[in-house]
Amino acid sequence: MLKAERAAWVMQRLEELYPETPIPLDHTDAYTLLVAVLLSAQCTDERVNQVTPALFELADNPADMAQQEVEAIQEIIRPCGLSPRKSKAIHRLSQILIEEHGGEVPQDFTALEALPGVGHKTASVVMAQAFGVPAFPVDTHIHRLAQRWKLTDGKNVEKTEADLKKLFPAKSWNKLHLQIIFYGRDACTARGCDGTVCEICRTLFPRRKSPVVTKK
Known part of the structure; x- marks a missing residue:
């Protein structure tokens, strides 16, 4: 062939x-999908899905997440690995979404990839699965x-x-x-x-x- x-x-x-x-990562909106995909780096989707219920009970939107202590986020996501880096990224990107994007996840590759902990693959997943943009x-x-x-x-x-x-x-x-x-x-x-x-x-x-x- x-x-x-x-x-x-x-x-x-x-x-x-x-x-x-079906999207393997449990989520309810673009923000929770973004966080879940970030957590999935060097971690299985199954493990992420075990961790995110507690994380999203703590905070499931940028405004609430930005109010949390990084240490509290890190403690919950520890089983996913790389928790010091991921917890800081989740906290800071939540702040940036509030400060620069009106609390919404931007529907733009460049803006997404500018967020802490968000590379091209993560941005592509969010654009494809949250917003239906071909990626x-x-x-x-x-x-x-x-x-x-x-x-x-x-x-x-x-x-x-x-x-x-x-x-x-x-x-x-x-x-x-x-x-x-x-x-x-x-x-x-x-x-x-x-x-x-x-x-x-x-x-x-x-x-x-x-x-x-x-x-x-």
């Missing part, structure tokens, strides 16, 4: 496997699978994002990035598949014998 043919087949198969794509957040699963399926050369996540955006229609990005993540967790895992085991890898590359080494 040519790369475009592989992309089309992958999109069709993932739609069959995952017709529904293609690339996490470790997507970066790994795109290389195994030869949809990118995998030099870095930025290149992977650009390559996938060229291959897939913009209207599919918000759903497709979740479908790839779900498949990466269920079937084409880091240890369970090396590019030769799962259904999609075997279908796309039936003659592949050597494992695919994921580039970081």
Whole structure:
């Protein structure tokens, strides 16, 4: 198959496997989603979902969060890891949302990425899932699978994002990035598949014998 043919087949198969794509992180609005995605850095979604109920009981909006002590936030989010840095980021970004954005999460990539603890991936998730703006957040699963399926050369996540955006229609990005993540967790895992085991890898590359080494 040519790369475009592989992309089309992958999109069709993932739609069959995952017709529904619930957002893995529990949230009620753009702000709680932003905080949850920030917490998910180097942490599982499952762990974040265990932690956020207590955090959002403490404060579930920028005004209330900005009034909390950083230490109180840190104590709650400690199980997520990197709690000193994340707690300061959550506190400060809440202040900035009040000071500069009227207490609302901005619907703008540049403004989001200017917030403490918010990188391009986090901003992309919020823009896609909270505001419906086409975006293609690339996490470790997507970066790994795109290389195994030869949809990118995998030099870095930025290149992977650009390559996938060229291959897939913009209207599919918000759903497709979740479908790839779900498949990466269920079937084409880091240890369970090396590019030769799962259904999609075997279908796309039936003659592949050597494992695919994921580039970081």
